[in-house]
Amino acid sequence: MLRGHMPDGASNSPLSRMGAILTGPRPGFVSVLGLAVAGLVLLWLFVNAVQTPELFANVALIGLTNGAVFGLVALGYTLVYGILQLINFAHGDVFALSGLVGFTVLFSVFKVSADAASVMTVLAVLAALAITVPLFATINATIEFVAYRPLRHSPRLAALITAVGVSFIVQNIGLYFYDVRFRSASQLLPRDPVFELGDISYSWNKLIVLLITVPALIALTWFVRNTRQGKAMRAVAQDRDAAAMMGIDVNRTISVTFALAGSLAAIGGMLFLTQFNLRYDTGFELGLIAFTAAVLGGIGNLQGAVLGAMLIGFIQAFNEGLTWLSPGSDWTRSIVFGILIAILVFRPEGLLGERTPEGA
Amino acid sequence: MSSHGQAAEGRSNGVVLRLDDVHTYYGAIHALKGISLEVREGEVVTLIGANGAGKSTTLRSINGLNTPRRGRITFEGRDITNAPAHEVVKLGISQAPEGRRLFPRMSVYENLEMGAFQRSDRHALKEDVDRVFGLFPRLAERKDQKAGTMSGGEQQMCAIGRALMARPRLLMLDEPSMGLAPIFVERIFEIVKEINEQGTTILLVEQNALMALDAANRGYVLETGQIALADEASALRENEQVRKAYLGET
Numbered sequence: 001m002l003r004g005h006m007p008d009g010a011s012n013s014p015l016s017r018m019g020a021i022l023t024g025p026r027p028g029f030v031s032v033l034g035l036a037v038a039g040l041v042l043l044w045l046f047v048n049a050v051q052t053p054e055l056f057a058n059v060a061l062i063g064l065t066n067g068a069v070f071g072l073v074a075l076g077y078t079l080v081y082g083i084l085q086l087i088n089f090a091h092g093d094v095f096a097l098s099g100l101v102g103f104t105v106l107f108s109v110f111k112v113s114a115d116a117a118s119v120m121t122v123l124a125v126l127a128a129l130a131i132t133v134p135l136f137a138t139i140n141a142t143i144e145f146v147a148y149r150p151l152r153h154s155p156r157l158a159a160l161i162t163a164v165g166v167s168f169i170v171q172n173i174g175l176y177f178y179d180v181r182f183r184s185a186s187q188l189l190p191r192d193p194v195f196e197l198g199d200i201s202y203s204w205n206k207l208i209v210l211l212i213t214v215p216a217l218i219a220l221t222w223f224v225r226n227t228r229q230g231k232a233m234r235a236v237a238q239d240r241d242a243a244a245m246m247g248i249d250v251n252r253t254i255s256v257t258f259a260l261a262g263s264l265a266a267i268g269g270m271l272f273l274t275q276f277n278l279r280y281d282t283g284f285e286l287g288l289i290a291f292t293a294a295v296l297g298g299i300g301n302l303q304g305a306v307l308g309a310m311l312i313g314f315i316q317a318f319n320e321g322l323t324w325l326s327p328g329s330d331w332t333r334s335i336v337f338g339i340l341i342a343i344l345v346f347r348p349e350g351l352l353g354e355r356t357p358e359g360a
Numbered sequence: 361m362s363s364h365g366q367a368a369e370g371r372s373n374g375v376v377l378r379l380d381d382v383h384t385y386y387g388a389i390h391a392l393k394g395i396s397l398e399v400r401e402g403e404v405v406t407l408i409g410a411n412g413a414g415k416s417t418t419l420r421s422i423n424g425l426n427t428p429r430r431g432r433i434t435f436e437g438r439d440i441t442n443a444p445a446h447e448v449v450k451l452g453i454s455q456a457p458e459g460r461r462l463f464p465r466m467s468v469y470e471n472l473e474m475g476a477f478q479r480s481d482r483h484a485l486k487e488d489v490d491r492v493f494g495l496f497p498r499l500a501e502r503k504d505q506k507a508g509t510m511s512g513g514e515q516q517m518c519a520i521g522r523a524l525m526a527r528p529r530l531l532m533l534d535e536p537s538m539g540l541a542p543i544f545v546e547r548i549f550e551i552v553k554e555i556n557e558q559g560t561t562i563l564l565v566e567q568n569a570l571m572a573l574d575a576a577n578r579g580y581v582l583e584t585g586q587i588a589l590a591d592e593a594s595a596l597r598e599n600e601q602v603r604k605a606y607l608g609e610t
Contacts, residue, residue: 228477235463235474241425242461247449247478247526 030346048322054199059321060314065206067313068213069275072268073290074297074305075220076140076261082237082300083257086159090143090166092287094262097174098136098269099278103183105131117190122208125188125274129212132266140262141255143170149251167284174280184277209271216267217306220260224302233257237300285333289316292340298353307351312336374401376530376561377422377453382431384421391417393585394431399530399563404556406564406572406593408606409582415565416458418582419532422563423455424448435530450478454526456519458534458565464508468499468518471507475525485525492521495551513544520551524560531555532563537571549575569606573597581606 049056073095080088105128106112112124147166151159189205224230232253235243244250272278272286293312297304315336320329327335343350377399384392392414399405407415420426422433424445433441440448454475462471472489476482493500496517502510507518516536523531533552537545549571556562566572573579573593581589581602589596596602 231470231474232477234466235477238463238465239461241445242457242463243474244425244445245423245449245455245457245461246474246522247446248474249444249446 034346044325045318048318048324048326051324052322055321055323057200059317061200061202061206062321063314063317064310065209065275065313066317067310068209069268069271070286070290070293070313071217071306071309072213072264072271073286074293074309075217075302076265077287077291077294078297078299078302078305079233079257079261079264081294082302083233083254084148084159085156086148086163087291088148088261089160089163089287090147090170091140091261091265092283092285092290093167093170093174094136094140094143094283095265095269095272095286095290096278096280096283097139097170098132098262098266099273099282100174100178100183100269100280101135102128102132102266102270102273103178103185106185106188112188114185114187117188117205121188122190125185125270129267129270132270133263136262136266136269137259138262140265141258144254144258149254167287171280171284174283178280180279182277182279183273185273186275186277189274205274209275212267212271216264220264221302223260229253229256289336292336295340295343295350298350301350301352304350304352312339315339375399376401376436377563378432378434379418379422380432380434382418382421382428382433384417384426384428386417386426391585392421392428395421395582395585395587396431397580397587397590399561401561402556402559403578404552404562404564404576406566406576406579407582408566408569408572408579408596408602409588410605411567412584413582414585415582416534417585419455419457419534419563419565422448422532423453446478449526449528452527452529453532454523454528454530455532455534456516456523456536458538460512460515460519462507462515462518462522465506467504468507468510469503471518471522472499472525475522476527479527488525488527492524495524495554496521513540513547516540516544516548517551520548520555524555528560530561530563532565534565535567536564537566537568545571569602570597570608 045056073092076091076095077088080086080091106124107114109131110124110128112121143166147162148159151162186205189208191203191205193201193203194207195202224233232243232248233256235246235248236250236253240250243253269278272282289312290309293308294305295308296311297306297308299305316332319327319332319335375398379395379397382392382395383390395414395418397405397407397418407418409415417426421428422435422440424440424443424447427442431441432439435448435451435453438451440451440453443451463474466474469489472492473485476485476488493503498514499517499521502514507515510518520533520536523533536548536552540548545568552562552564552575564572564576573596576593579589579591579593579596580587581596589599589602591599597607
């Protein structure tokens, strides 16, 4: 969707006006349906918020934190899709492997003791990031170089299937080195409350996630908007050949994009490790959730990926945490992937994406 | 007929660009079957020919987007046959590609900035933007508009302006008049002459042979990947074959 060329006034041609007339009733029906569903969801949230306000607030804070972690992974999908139009299915597995390697760095290299959180353990998490981030930036760029670059001029399907293959390879590397056990570092970040308002509380381990994620997102946005390399990324995403004609090294730019995506995945993997537990195949499902978030926001759109991830984080938390008429955790997957299908059918360009002739 | 193939080697006689028996393929398709041509300093040289004759492929072979399988391309005496596209710009060749290929979601100003991407003297950016705005006052009015939302003529101005931002010594224009209203076509060709008078050598690819031959010093006629004719532009304009095939006369 980022590379589409723009025929002059295509949107005003008689043909597309005709199309608009023919398909006229459909958006009407869909928006009525969509508004009805959104209305019911809002009503459900409202009733829950009134009945159990403290629970509602606590669950919303959990959703915010989880959404931030999803956002780091979703950005990796959207960055790569934006520049190559490739859905990099290996991304979720790179994320999970980075968490497992993070575990090794923390407990085998730094020999952190997992008993009690302290300033030292928080610093250890940051120091471990200083190792895993560059490592997984390199790994992700290498994946592109080895697996995707030779297929640059092949049909998109070839690269897509290769991405599925790379996903299996990365997952099995995780299985080989880390077997099937779950790993967690949930004791390393302090769980004391940052604030308590009655029964509403927010603990430090969750705030630290935001304290790391938000600056990372701001830095990424700044990088893409303002730096020379960021401008090169945007140019390559919009028109690869034209970018080359401007003197932009397209291959290098694509490598940088994969390195950035790998860095974000490594931050996400480490934070996930400190909140939950993960093993070799965690990346499969989390990758799909993050991919859904990217599509929800409008794949290729950075702000969209973060917005989509936040929404998915809230949806998951509300669904699992609220009590009145809540479907519960058994339904989380069905709901998240139901959303994916609904977006692809009714609004393939996502919430913030642009309609293009090619579609999304 | 005589200008092609006789010039001596090197820069001494002002040859800026030389193609020697260039063969380029698209996959299995033999698109260029031995193109030889040259462009001298200060000239406007035009390539004319029908759709699919190989005009754009010739430009893509020069700018590095397609690497020729055989033959040699030299620019200012330097072999650029295998140079990647981003290096070719650095050496001093820039292009306004066919279909304009602006960055649609960047503003006009950002597009112009991208044109100067490879330059190290980026402090001179302002000066060059002013030069482009001088040539195309319309772009100054629209500098904050998204390039993809402008009219075809405005986009073409922006594409030429963007190519100029690289401070090229050879400017390649691919079908600058394509799809434009007649009033814009004339304006674009006036600008081409103006840019040339300011000292930039130009290689112009056009389907509008009449306008192209009016603007050019010399021309090459391409047919199915080969050079069919090469001569002074004025002579080509009088040529019986050219008049029939490309100038719409019977």
